[in-house]
Amino acid sequence: MSLATDLMNMTLILAFVVVSVAQAMSMVRLIIGPSTGDRILALDTMVVNAIGLIVLLGIAQGVRVYFExxxxxxxxxxxxTVAYARFVLRGDIIE
Structure with missing residues (x-):
């Protein structure tokens, strides 16, 4: 294997670890969040982190379906996220 391939594999592993730690930290905020707004933001951040993990998996496997x-x-x-925030603020989703 070449140096570029080894570097790419190490970078992908590091990225998986970092995004997984961010996902775990968001889950902690979801559980102990002092307010409902914090919990909504934690859910949104968890969605973004999940998207990051899926994209990293697509890069690691070389499959384009993961990006779609x-x-x-x-x-x-x-x-x-918009529907949940609207429900919390107004009590209903559709006016």
């Missing part, structure tokens, strides 16, 4: 799946999850995450 990450786009769908991003759209669903955005809509669910």
């Amino acid at each position: 799946a990450s786009m769908i999850i991003a759209m669903l995450g955005f809509v669910s």
